[in-house]
Amino acid sequence: MKMPVPNARVLSDKARIVARLRAVLPEGAVIDDPSETRAYECDALSAYRCPPLCAVLPATTEEVAAVLKICNEAGVPVVPRGSGTSLAGGALPTADSVILGVARLNAVLETDYDNRFIRVQTGRTNLSVTGAVEADGFFYAPDPSSQLACAIAGNIAMNSGGAHCLKYGVTTNNLLGVRMVMMDGTVVDLGGAHMDAGGLDLLGLICGSEGQLGVVTEATLRILPKPEGARPVLVGFDSNEVAGQCVSDIIRAGVLPVAIEFMDRPCIEATEDFAKAGYPQCEALLIIEVEGSDAEIAEQLELIKGIAQAHNPVELREATSADEAARIWLGRKSAFGAMGQINDYMCLDGTIPVSELPYVLRRIGEMSKEYGLGVGNVFHAGDGNMHPLILYNANTPGDLEKCEAFGADILKLCVEVGGCLTGEHGVGIEKRDLMRVQYAPEDLEVQMAVKDVFDPGWLLNPAKVFPLDDSASRRVAAE
Amino acid sequence: MPSPTTEEELSGIIAGAEGPFRILGGGTRPIGRPVQGTPLSVAGLSGITLYEPGALTMVVRAGTPLDQIEAALWAENQRLPFEPMDHRPLLGTSGTPTIGGVIAGNISGPRRVQAGAARDYMLGVRFVDGAGRILKNGGRVMKNVTGYDLVKLMTGSWGTLGVMTEVSLKVLPRPGAAATLSLTGLDDATAVRAMAAALGSPFDVSGVAHDPAAGETLIRVEGFATSVAYRAGRLSELLAPFGAANVSDDVEGVRARWREIRDVQTMAGQPGDVWRLSVKPSDAPGIVARAGAEQVLYDWGGGLVWLRLAEGTDLRARLGAFGGHATLIRASAETRAAIAPFHPDPAPVAALSEGLRKRFDPKEVLNPRLML
Numbered sequence: 001m002k003m004p005v006p007n008a009r010v011l012s013d014k015a016r017i018v019a020r021l022r023a024v025l026p027e028g029a030v031i032d033d034p035s036e037t038r039a040y041e042c043d044a045l046s047a048y049r050c051p052p053l054c055a056v057l058p059a060t061t062e063e064v065a066a067v068l069k070i071c072n073e074a075g076v077p078v079v080p081r082g083s084g085t086s087l088a089g090g091a092l093p094t095a096d097s098v099i100l101g102v103a104r105l106n107a108v109l110e111t112d113y114d115n116r117f118i119r120v121q122t123g124r125t126n127l128s129v130t131g132a133v134e135a136d137g138f139f140y141a142p143d144p145s146s147q148l149a150c151a152i153a154g155n156i157a158m159n160s161g162g163a164h165c166l167k168y169g170v171t172t173n174n175l176l177g178v179r180m181v182m183m184d185g186t187v188v189d190l191g192g193a194h195m196d197a198g199g200l201d202l203l204g205l206i207c208g209s210e211g212q213l214g215v216v217t218e219a220t221l222r223i224l225p226k227p228e229g230a231r232p233v234l235v236g237f238d239s240n241e242v243a244g245q246c247v248s249d250i251i252r253a254g255v256l257p258v259a260i261e262f263m264d265r266p267c268i269e270a271t272e273d274f275a276k277a278g279y280p281q282c283e284a285l286l287i288i289e290v291e292g293s294d295a296e297i298a299e300q301l302e303l304i305k306g307i308a309q310a311h312n313p314v315e316l317r318e319a320t321s322a323d324e325a326a327r328i329w330l331g332r333k334s335a336f337g338a339m340g341q342i343n344d345y346m347c348l349d350g351t352i353p354v355s356e357l358p359y360v361l362r363r364i365g366e367m368s369k370e371y372g373l374g375v376g377n378v379f380h381a382g383d384g385n386m387h388p389l390i391l392y393n394a395n396t397p398g399d400l401e402k403c404e405a406f407g408a409d410i411l412k413l414c415v416e417v418g419g420c421l422t423g424e425h426g427v428g429i430e431k432r433d434l435m436r437v438q439y440a441p442e443d444l445e446v447q448m449a450v451k452d453v454f455d456p457g458w459l460l461n462p463a464k465v466f467p468l469d470d471s472a473s474r475r476v477a478a479e
Numbered sequence: 480m481p482s483p484t485t486e487e488e489l490s491g492i493i494a495g496a497e498g499p500f501r502i503l504g505g506g507t508r509p510i511g512r513p514v515q516g517t518p519l520s521v522a523g524l525s526g527i528t529l530y531e532p533g534a535l536t537m538v539v540r541a542g543t544p545l546d547q548i549e550a551a552l553w554a555e556n557q558r559l560p561f562e563p564m565d566h567r568p569l570l571g572t573s574g575t576p577t578i579g580g581v582i583a584g585n586i587s588g589p590r591r592v593q594a595g596a597a598r599d600y601m602l603g604v605r606f607v608d609g610a611g612r613i614l615k616n617g618g619r620v621m622k623n624v625t626g627y628d629l630v631k632l633m634t635g636s637w638g639t640l641g642v643m644t645e646v647s648l649k650v651l652p653r654p655g656a657a658a659t660l661s662l663t664g665l666d667d668a669t670a671v672r673a674m675a676a677a678l679g680s681p682f683d684v685s686g687v688a689h690d691p692a693a694g695e696t697l698i699r700v701e702g703f704a705t706s707v708a709y710r711a712g713r714l715s716e717l718l719a720p721f722g723a724a725n726v727s728d729d730v731e732g733v734r735a736r737w738r739e740i741r742d743v744q745t746m747a748g749q750p751g752d753v754w755r756l757s758v759k760p761s762d763a764p765g766i767v768a769r770a771g772a773e774q775v776l777y778d779w780g781g782g783l784v785w786l787r788l789a790e791g792t793d794l795r796a797r798l799g800a801f802g803g804h805a806t807l808i809r810a811s812a813e814t815r816a817a818i819a820p821f822h823p824d825p826a827p828v829a830a831l832s833e834g835l836r837k838r839f840d841p842k843e844v845l846n847p848r849l850m851l
Contacts, residue, residue, distance in 0.1 A: 198804035204631025248533030423622035
């Protein structure tokens, strides 16, 4: 993966930059010892590593503003970092960059049940936001797989989704307001506890901008009352096509499950070896979860089971207890871990129109043979967000490159059938150079013009999202 | 009036602009600062491009009449979940609302509290910017974080950043049953508390409104018939401290009642200006008390407040500082030229918006100053 050549002026100026940062931050909040900066050399896309110039851990909005002001004046790139769980390399540093970690910004600032929101500092983890309100019967809906670790800051940067967004939407649909520090240190508030943006929807623009427009330090998040109950049903089929058709039929019938998860045979087998969830051995299985009171759940499940039966499932298993429900989810939740047991893997994130599911799965199977690399599919079927896991061996020379090429082909296929490169992980560095597959030059130009407005010096997370060649003139001009 | 029928034609017209344009869909929503410019209609860009009920997605050209879209959805038992308001009764306009107008104004209705706003159902957009460039962002799939979300930016930009030519929408199933619970005689503050109690329950409330003049507080549930009956019953119990709820489950009646709320029918044909406040729901009664309005309607549990005031009243001056914003929706052109219809942004935010406008519309030809 190509990254820009570090700015020699910044590298040679390290001591002065670190001293300036130390002057505005509490003791211990600036990390510049090479043995310690290594902790920030990568995120969850760990194939790519580079220690930063230094890392800072501010604990207030004012400290973030002070850091950005210094870096802006000194022309130092800043890479914001939540918990470092990005699968796209969104928090990968360059050698001339300051990592701005938000981990110490983790307070709950306000909880308001009458108006159904919570205001938090953005270093707080996703799951701990729900943790702060669940005793009172509320929850925060977006639930990325990494929710135990991932920070709200990163969720906002990547507009994270999760398994339950078919019903509840993704981060942008649950974000009411932000306090954000611009690269020049200016603090702006967008949105708030009210529901609609006043002027242009800058809040919507910020969400998913991968830390390139500003550093969000506080977020007002919509919280929802917990449903009375939830129950999954597991259905196995002897072909991907039939499973795909079943998803479409359920949606057409007017039921809106909170989640429809799909696993194919390679993934089912790996998971079964690992987690022993008792899944049927079949070509494809769906886990469909509905919510409500017992009677409401029963009514929806009757309808879903009726539709599934019409497709001659090889197995149809309804949870009748919390324990059975947990067993149904067990395999799905351990799928990534199970695949990791077999091999190194790369997790993709393309989204396709649901109607293209059978064709895309067949093509992925064919490409898997051509490349000689195994692939398992586990994904959110209701919204077409696929997560093909390509298996490779990091110790085999050339395997990673082969895997990257295979991944790129799958993502091109997703775009070809009317989908997109990434549904919830973000572009980062991983899909940066594929952006031209989805967007024409002028479509990328107008997005880069947005960054020009928010960060004229192109210092915030500059080497991400856009193909390096396309952003080169702007980044060089900034130096 | 230029009325292009293709994107290329529209692009040519804008690229060759010699002065500003006033962008029109059906012309039913004359909102914002009056624009001096050549009318430019997108009504010629019409038609449903793609509709996949099994994928809950529809792609449609911007000038397509809203009723054509709703009819196509109705036939598949689906709908636009955000329940776009029809401004014709309130604004006294005629004509045919288009989807482009709905999206340009981020027009939503009572279901916004549960389902989200128009912007939450926008998956993709094609548009022509002020330089005449044909651009696209997003796509037609439900989850998409590929690049910046200009889809949200375009939604609610009132034609000031680009002229939309095509939009992709997420749609949802249309439930067969619905019920309205009504409570009577609550004062505003008590009504807002009752609405908060309903919204804070697990019973999936899809509308909460309060009409002080009628003395009615309304709560809507929708879904499968048995579920609606169950939830209406549980809500009646929950709201018992606020009085006995009357439950109406005639679907047609429920639909008609919420259409009246959605369209602010009670203020249609009444004299004066109409303002729209977006606030934290629990702040609403206090703000309303300061507004001195002649008529009030609370929607979104109090998060949206409609106020009718004497012509030319500067509501913002009267209210002073508050959290949220006030938009002047209905007033004479003179008043809309004198009082900023859109709530002025704080300086650093205004600078960002201005910077974006300069990039998207460098020649200032697209509804210039409409939102200022």
